[in-house]
Amino acid sequence: MNATKQEMIEKLRRDLLDWEGFRPLAPEEQPFFGLGPIEQAFPNRVFPTGALHEFISTRPEFTAAIGGFIAGVLQTLLEKGGVCVWVSYTRRIYPPALKRFGISPDRIIFIDVAREKDVLWVTEEALKCSGIAAVICETRLLSFMESRRLQLAIEQSRVTGFILRKDAKILNTTACTARWTVKPLRSRLRPGMPGVGYPRWQVELLKVKNGQPGSWILEWKNNSFLHPQQEQMVQPDTQRHYA
Amino acid sequence: MPKRFVSIWFKYLLTDREAIRLKSLRDVPVAFTEPDHGRMMVMAMNNHAENCGVRPGMAAADVRVIAPGIQLFENKAGRNIKLLKGLAEWCLRYTPLVMVDPPDGLLLDVTGCTHLKGGEIEFLKDMVSRLKALGYTIRPGMADTIGCAWAVARCAESGLIVPPGGQRNALMPLPPFSLRLSLDLLTKLRELGFYQVGSFIHLPKSVLKRRFGGNMVLRLYQALGQEAEFLLPLKEPVPYxxxxxxxxxxxxxxxxxxxxxxxxxxxxxxxxxxxxxxxxxxxxxxxxxxxxxxxxxxxxxxxxxxxxxxxxxxxxxxxxxxxxxxxxxxxxxxxxxxxxDKQNLLWNGKPAADSEEVAELLDNVGARVGKDQIHRYLPQEHHWPERVAGNTTDLTEKPESDWPEDKIRPVQLLEPPEPIEAMALTPDYAPRQFVYRNERHIIVNADGPERIGEEWWIEDGGYRDYYVAEDEQGMRYWLFGTAADQPGQTRRWFIHGYFP
CATH class of the missing domain: 3.30.1490.100 (DNA polymerase, Y-family, little finger domain)
Structure with missing residues (x-):
C-alpha cells in the first residue's frame, strides 16, 4: 500500500511537470553539463533544457559573471551543432572572451536592436525557431505576461532561453523555470602564489519550479565547471591512493 | 510566333497634361512655346488651337493674332520625356515591354497580350478609353513591325490595326513622313514628287540606296519587317x-x-x-x-x-x-x-547558421529591426583589443584564422574605456586601489602587466599596460595604464572590462 502511494505521488509529480510544459529529454539524449550538485536542485535531477532561465544582475561585474556562467552552459548546448542567438539592447559582451568557455564566437549571431521594446519581440521570434540551440536575451524589464509568451514559444520549439536582466530593480513574478544570480567570488590560488586565479562564483538559485533553491560555489577551470566542495571530498581519496 | 507591336501617339501630350491639371484649359486654345533665336515659337498646341490654324513653328506673336484668347505656356526641356516615362509605367498593365518613343509616343510589344482583353480591337479600345478617362487623347496603331505601327498611328486615315503580314498594303497610301525619315530626305522626296510610300516601295533596293542613302532603305525595310528592329524596354524584364x-x-x-x-x-x-x-x-x-x-x-x-x-x-x-x-x-x-537540397537538413541534426530555418528567422528580424543590426564576429589578425573581433553581416562566412586562446580576456568590454582614478605605489605594478564611479576598490590580487602596443601600421600611438585586478569583494577588472616613457607624460588609468 505504501509503495503504491509513493508511486502515485511520483506519477502525479511527473504529470504536473508535463502540464506545466516541461518535457524532459530521454536520459540518453540529456547533455552533460557538469553542474554537479546544482543539478540535484532541479526536477528529475537534470539541468532543464527547453526552459526559460532568468538571471538577475544588479552590477556590471555580476553581468560579466553571469556571462561566464551562461557561456559555460552554452558550450554543452552547442556541442551538437546549431547556432545561438544573442539579442540585446545595450551589449557589451566581448566575443573573443567566449573562446575561454569553449565556444567559438563566430557561432553566435548577435542581434543588437535599437529600441528596447524590440528585444522581447526578437527573442520570441527566435525562441519559436526550433533550429536554434539557445537564445540569450539581455533586457531590463520582463513582465509576467511577456515571460508567459516566451514560455509558450519554448514549449513548442524546445529551445533553451536565457534572460539576462541587467539593472533589475523590481523582481516581479515571471513564468521562468528558474531564477538565478551569479556573483563573482575571490579566486583561490595556492598559498603564496601571486596573481588572479580561475573564475569563481557564488551561484544562487533563487527560485526553481518543482525544485530546491540553493546556493553553491562554482569555479571554471580547463573548459569545465568545478565544484570546490567536491574537490575537497575527492582530495583525501587521491592522497590515499598515492600513499 | 509573329510579333505584334502597338505604337501610341500622344497627339496633344503637353496640352492634355496641362488640361488635367487645370480644367479651365479644356475648352480654350492652348499652346506651348519655346525660345528659338530670341523669339518665342510654338512647339505644341491643343486641338482648339489647331482648329484656329495654329501650327508648330509659328511665332507666339502671330499666334496671338490668329487665335485670340489663346493661353501660352513656356515649355521646359525634358518635360515630355518625363511625362512619357510616367505613362510608360502606367502602360505596364498591358505588357511588360514598354519603350518610350520620343518626342510624343510609346511603343509596346504586345505579342501574346491582346487575348487577355478579348482580342486586338478590344485591347486598343480599352487602352483608348482608359487613357481618355485619364485625360489623354491618343491614336494607337498595331502592326507586326514597330515601323508600321508607328506609321499607322500617325498617318493612317483608318485601319489602325494592320492584319498580320499586311504591312505593305498598309504603308502604300501613307506619306513618306510615316517612315520616320529625316527632314532633308522628306523635302527631297516631295520635290521629286513622291507623295506616297506606294510610289517608291517597289523600286529595287540598290536604286533606293544609291538615290536616298542607306538610312531610308533601313527604315523602309524595318517597316516592312524585312530588317530587324528591337525595342529597348523601359525596364529590363525580369525573368521571374x-x-x-x-x-x-x-x-x-x-x-x-x-x-x-x-x-x-x-x-x-x-x-x-x-x-x-x-x-x-x-x-x-x-x-x-x-x-x-x-x-x-x-x-x-x-x-x-x-x-x-x-x-x-x-x-x-x-x-x-x-x-x-x-x-x-x-x-x-x-x-x-x-x-x-533540402535533404541535407535531415542528416545534420541541429542546423547551422546558414540553414533555411535560421535564415528565415533572420529575415523576419531583419525586416523589423534592420538588417545591419544582425552580425557575427570573426577573428582578425590583430592584437589591439578593439580590433580582434571583426564584424560581419554575412552568415555563411567562415573564420580564416583561429580565435586567440592564449590570453585571457574580459567577458564584458567597455567601449570606449572609461577613465578611473588609480593609485599605483610602484611603477610597472598594478594599482593598489582605484575609484570608479565614486566607488573605491582595493585591489588584493593582480596579474600583469600585459603590454599591448598600438598597431603602428594602422594608427600611431603608444601602448597600454593591462592588468587583471581583483578587489576585496572578488570582482575582477581589466585595467590599463597608458604609456609614460616620454618626459612630461603622466600615466593615466582606465577601466576596460569586467572578468567573469
Missing amino acids: SERVALLEPIRTREVIETTVHALIDTLCKRLYGEGLGLRSAVLTYLRIDGKSGQLSIGTNHPSQRTDHIFKLFALQFDQVAPGLGIELFILDAPKTESAS
Missing part, C-alpha cells in the same frame, strides 16, 4: 515575374493580403519547378488613379516558401496606401539562386 490584374479595384487589407498571397504562391510554384529560390523580391502595385508604389524584401537564403515570403511582405503592408483602389500587382524576383 508574375502579375495579377484585378477586375475590380481593391482597397481593404484582407483582400490585398489574399491577392498578394496568391501571387507569391504562383511565383513560388514556378521557382520550385525550376529548383530556384528567390533572394530578393519587389512587389509593385498600380492604383486606379495612376499612382504606384513598391515594397521590396530580401532574404538571407534562397527561398521558395510562400508563407515565409508573404510574412516578410506582410511586415510592410502598413505602408501600402490603396487610395481609391489597387488594380494591378506585379511581383518581380530580380535575384534568384538555386535552392539547396
Whole structure:
C-alpha cells in the first residue's frame, strides 16, 4: 500500500511537470553539463533544457559573471551543432572572451536592436525557431505576461532561453523555470602564489519550479565547471591512493 | 510566333497634361512655346488651337493674332520625356515591354497580350478609353513591325490595326513622313514628287540606296519587317515575374493580403519547378488613379516558401496606401539562386547558421529591426583589443584564422574605456586601489602587466599596460595604464572590462 502511494505521488509529480510544459529529454539524449550538485536542485535531477532561465544582475561585474556562467552552459548546448542567438539592447559582451568557455564566437549571431521594446519581440521570434540551440536575451524589464509568451514559444520549439536582466530593480513574478544570480567570488590560488586565479562564483538559485533553491560555489577551470566542495571530498581519496 | 507591336501617339501630350491639371484649359486654345533665336515659337498646341490654324513653328506673336484668347505656356526641356516615362509605367498593365518613343509616343510589344482583353480591337479600345478617362487623347496603331505601327498611328486615315503580314498594303497610301525619315530626305522626296510610300516601295533596293542613302532603305525595310528592329524596354524584364490584374479595384487589407498571397504562391510554384529560390523580391502595385508604389524584401537564403515570403511582405503592408483602389500587382524576383537540397537538413541534426530555418528567422528580424543590426564576429589578425573581433553581416562566412586562446580576456568590454582614478605605489605594478564611479576598490590580487602596443601600421600611438585586478569583494577588472616613457607624460588609468 505504501509503495503504491509513493508511486502515485511520483506519477502525479511527473504529470504536473508535463502540464506545466516541461518535457524532459530521454536520459540518453540529456547533455552533460557538469553542474554537479546544482543539478540535484532541479526536477528529475537534470539541468532543464527547453526552459526559460532568468538571471538577475544588479552590477556590471555580476553581468560579466553571469556571462561566464551562461557561456559555460552554452558550450554543452552547442556541442551538437546549431547556432545561438544573442539579442540585446545595450551589449557589451566581448566575443573573443567566449573562446575561454569553449565556444567559438563566430557561432553566435548577435542581434543588437535599437529600441528596447524590440528585444522581447526578437527573442520570441527566435525562441519559436526550433533550429536554434539557445537564445540569450539581455533586457531590463520582463513582465509576467511577456515571460508567459516566451514560455509558450519554448514549449513548442524546445529551445533553451536565457534572460539576462541587467539593472533589475523590481523582481516581479515571471513564468521562468528558474531564477538565478551569479556573483563573482575571490579566486583561490595556492598559498603564496601571486596573481588572479580561475573564475569563481557564488551561484544562487533563487527560485526553481518543482525544485530546491540553493546556493553553491562554482569555479571554471580547463573548459569545465568545478565544484570546490567536491574537490575537497575527492582530495583525501587521491592522497590515499598515492600513499 | 509573329510579333505584334502597338505604337501610341500622344497627339496633344503637353496640352492634355496641362488640361488635367487645370480644367479651365479644356475648352480654350492652348499652346506651348519655346525660345528659338530670341523669339518665342510654338512647339505644341491643343486641338482648339489647331482648329484656329495654329501650327508648330509659328511665332507666339502671330499666334496671338490668329487665335485670340489663346493661353501660352513656356515649355521646359525634358518635360515630355518625363511625362512619357510616367505613362510608360502606367502602360505596364498591358505588357511588360514598354519603350518610350520620343518626342510624343510609346511603343509596346504586345505579342501574346491582346487575348487577355478579348482580342486586338478590344485591347486598343480599352487602352483608348482608359487613357481618355485619364485625360489623354491618343491614336494607337498595331502592326507586326514597330515601323508600321508607328506609321499607322500617325498617318493612317483608318485601319489602325494592320492584319498580320499586311504591312505593305498598309504603308502604300501613307506619306513618306510615316517612315520616320529625316527632314532633308522628306523635302527631297516631295520635290521629286513622291507623295506616297506606294510610289517608291517597289523600286529595287540598290536604286533606293544609291538615290536616298542607306538610312531610308533601313527604315523602309524595318517597316516592312524585312530588317530587324528591337525595342529597348523601359525596364529590363525580369525573368521571374508574375502579375495579377484585378477586375475590380481593391482597397481593404484582407483582400490585398489574399491577392498578394496568391501571387507569391504562383511565383513560388514556378521557382520550385525550376529548383530556384528567390533572394530578393519587389512587389509593385498600380492604383486606379495612376499612382504606384513598391515594397521590396530580401532574404538571407534562397527561398521558395510562400508563407515565409508573404510574412516578410506582410511586415510592410502598413505602408501600402490603396487610395481609391489597387488594380494591378506585379511581383518581380530580380535575384534568384538555386535552392539547396533540402535533404541535407535531415542528416545534420541541429542546423547551422546558414540553414533555411535560421535564415528565415533572420529575415523576419531583419525586416523589423534592420538588417545591419544582425552580425557575427570573426577573428582578425590583430592584437589591439578593439580590433580582434571583426564584424560581419554575412552568415555563411567562415573564420580564416583561429580565435586567440592564449590570453585571457574580459567577458564584458567597455567601449570606449572609461577613465578611473588609480593609485599605483610602484611603477610597472598594478594599482593598489582605484575609484570608479565614486566607488573605491582595493585591489588584493593582480596579474600583469600585459603590454599591448598600438598597431603602428594602422594608427600611431603608444601602448597600454593591462592588468587583471581583483578587489576585496572578488570582482575582477581589466585595467590599463597608458604609456609614460616620454618626459612630461603622466600615466593615466582606465577601466576596460569586467572578468567573469
